[in-house]
Amino acid sequence: MSTPPADPHLPAVHLRPPRNWINDPNGLVFHAGHYHVFFQYNPDAPQHANVHWGHARSRDLITWEQLPVALAPTPGGDDADGCYSGNAISVDGRLVAFYSAHRTGRWWQPVTTAESHDGGHTWAKRPESLIPQPPTDTTMYRDPYVWQQDGRWRMLVGSALADGRGAALLYESDDLEHWTYLGPFHTSSPADPADPAGWECPQYATFGDRGVLIVSDWTPQDGPSHVTVHTGHEEHGRFTTTAPPVRLDHGPDFYAPALLKAPEEDRWLLWGWSWEARDESWAHEAGWAGVLTLPREITLADDGTVGQRPARELLALRGERVLHRSEHVTRSGPVELGEVSRTFDLTAVLTPDPADTSGLRLITSADGSEYLHISFDPTACHLIVDRSHASLDARAREGVYTVPCPVARVPRTPVELRVVVDRSIAEIYLSTGQVLTVRFYPVGDGPWRLEAHTTGIAGSDFTVEAWDLNAVGLRHETLLACQLRDA
Structure with a gap:
């Protein structure tokens, strides 16, 4: 890492x-x-x-x-x-x-x-x-x-x-x-x-x-x-x-x-x-x-x-593929998918349990108390992003946000996501074309890792891939702020 x-x-x-x-x-x-x-x-x-x-x-x-x-x-x-x-x-x-x-x-x-x-x-x-x-x-x-x-x-x-x-x-x-x-x-x-x-x-x-x-x-x-x-x-x-x-x-x-x-x-x-x-x-x-x-x-x-x-x-920013997992997850416990860097690009195909919520948790502290939570509720037909536990620093804002489904869904229809995380910003794209942008500020001292989870009896299927993103493409040279100030 x-x-x-x-x-x-x-x-x-x-x-x-x-x-x-x-x-x-x-x-x-x-x-x-x-x-x-x-x-x-x-x-x-x-x-x-x-x-x-x-x-x-x-x-x-x-x-x-x-x-x-x-x-x-x-x-x-x-x-x-x-x-x-x-x-x-x-x-x-x-x-x-x-x-x-x-x-x-x-x-x-x-x-x-x-x-x-x-x-x-x-x-x-x-x-x-x-x-x-x-x-x-x-x-x-x-x-x-x-x-x-x-x-x-x-x-x-x-x-x-x-x-x-x-x-x-x-x-x-x-x-x-x-x-x-x-x-x-x-x-x-x-x-x-x-x-x-x-x-x-x-x-x-x-x-x-x-x-x-x-x-x-x-x-x-x-x-x-x-x-x-x-x-x-x-x-x-x-x-x-x-x-x-x-x-x-x-x-x-x-x-x-x-x-x-x-x-x-x-x-x-x-x-x-x-x-x-x-x-x-x-x-x-x-x-x-x-x-x-x-x-x-x-x-x-x-x-x-x-x-x-x-x-x-932006696909050209992808570097090493650090995660590729397919898992069936039940409510008996979350499944560890692996570690990711602080800047990564992730694709996920989730076939949710038809009766309850399923999703991914980005854990950023060693004890698991700090995390960003992304889940899907098939009953309400909502994608849910919860940052209530995304920072151990009380100066960061909390909140729960939803993306409604654009059309009625058939049970067990896969949900496709692309999630780009860059240290303090996450852009979450659905294959239906909807987007949710959220800022979060992890301060935990653990490596970042992903978990898959579900609360449903039947379980959910996950296929997840993640790539580190290369930051070398950004030339942040010093802005010549004063050069034209009086022009």
């Missing part, structure tokens, strides 16, 4: 700067042979303040190069207190970033831009905001998303309407400079103005004549909440859904995802922000906070179901 890292919770294969704060992924774009990922970044501390755009790029989604900070606040400018979320496009050999210009005390964030002609190493901001004022019927306004469709440029901006509904507002342009407001592209259901909701970070993907709208739900009382996905089609600048909205990720630690159109036809990639699930003082002691999820492929099935799976390139 590998030697534990100096910080056992700092992810090894998930993208983030080596220190300090990261949150929303921004400006995801493929340009000149590279995938570019920008992100909200504080170069000075592990807290959400002094927001810049950090920047990394990759040719293969495996090896990442950290580039100089792309955007920094301009003293006295519209973005004096932060370069907040947005996206980027590749056009005519240049990169154009669209972002939210933040100033403390202003409830809206004007849309503005910056351009790069050298692959994202240096940037020039426009002298004034692109869209300085929001429509009059809004109470929140931020997070542009720009794409090209049918020969025209389109932009969604996250918003809250005065009547309490969340909205994605639509603009159009022929030249990226002059934008016409067309009204709400889509809104949430009618709401109580006394209990308003807003939509942050709208993202839109097209699959032929169908569309997928992703929004991050936000409220003034509680702030960021969860992410919902809407499927349907657009007609005359309005999006009509064909199914009720559902959660994009069923875990507690996922927000503000962003899309990237891969160079292959109809392949969409997505990254999300996974925030810390521990006391803020602990993050300050560690010197870092936040991580981006692994890149995911987004699919749209014929029935309108949105699915997610790890990007196919």
Whole structure:
């Protein structure tokens, strides 16, 4: 087994700067042979303040190069207190970033831009905001998303309407400079103005004549909440859904995802922000906070179901196969499957007992008192992830989270899982396309090991494989945080 890292919770294969704060992924774009990922970044501390755009790029989604900070606040400018979320496009050999210009005390964030002609190493901001004022019927306004469709440029901006509904507002342009407001592209259901909701970070993907709208739900009382996905089609600048909205990720630690159109036809990639699930003082002691999820492929099935799976390139991160077991497990006792490292990729096929719960337990302490619990309840038709015992440190959050089955299940039908664990983050994918992201912070001194268990009389069958993941693909060079701060 590998030697534990100096910080056992700092992810090894998930993208983030080596220190300090990261949150929303921004400006995801493929340009000149590279995938570019920008992100909200504080170069000075592990807290959400002094927001810049950090920047990394990759040719293969495996090896990442950290580039100089792309955007920094301009003293006295519209973005004096932060370069907040947005996206980027590749056009005519240049990169154009669209972002939210933040100033403390202003409830809206004007849309503005910056351009790069050298692959994202240096940037020039426009002298004034692109869209300085929001429509009059809004109470929140931020997070542009720009794409090209049918020969025209389109932009969604996250918003809250005065009547309490969340909205994605639509603009159009022929030249990226002059934008016409067309009204709400889509809104949430009618709401109580006394209990308003807003939509942050709208993202839109097209699959032929169908569309997928992703929004991050936000409220003034509680702030960021969860992410919902809407499927349907657009007609005359309005999006009509064909199914009720559902959660994009069923875990507690996922927000503000962003899309990237891969160079292959109809392949969409997505990254999300996974925030810390521990006391803020602990993050300050560690010197870092936040991580981006692994890149995911987004699919749209014929029935309108949105699915997610790890990007196919991530199979190249697998190193030695450390576990391969097939076991029939009864309630007489759990079965030890073997040891795993702190960073591993696991596939499991579980044929559950039809009457009771069965699952896997990732044990991280020598005495077995610290563990992450993943199980399936065939009666309720739920996958259950329980982190109530996942850390012996009381500063870590607890909780039990479920993923409902998308369709009714036949008894003894196998449940297929892929679980990627990277020190303090677990991404749990079902073969049905659903995902649950959870953070946990083991502090036990034992080797990590897996157990299979069931509480049913008939027993359950398990086939489990696990591979160590190679962290050598991530080049976490020091970000040149100050190089462009005054540019």
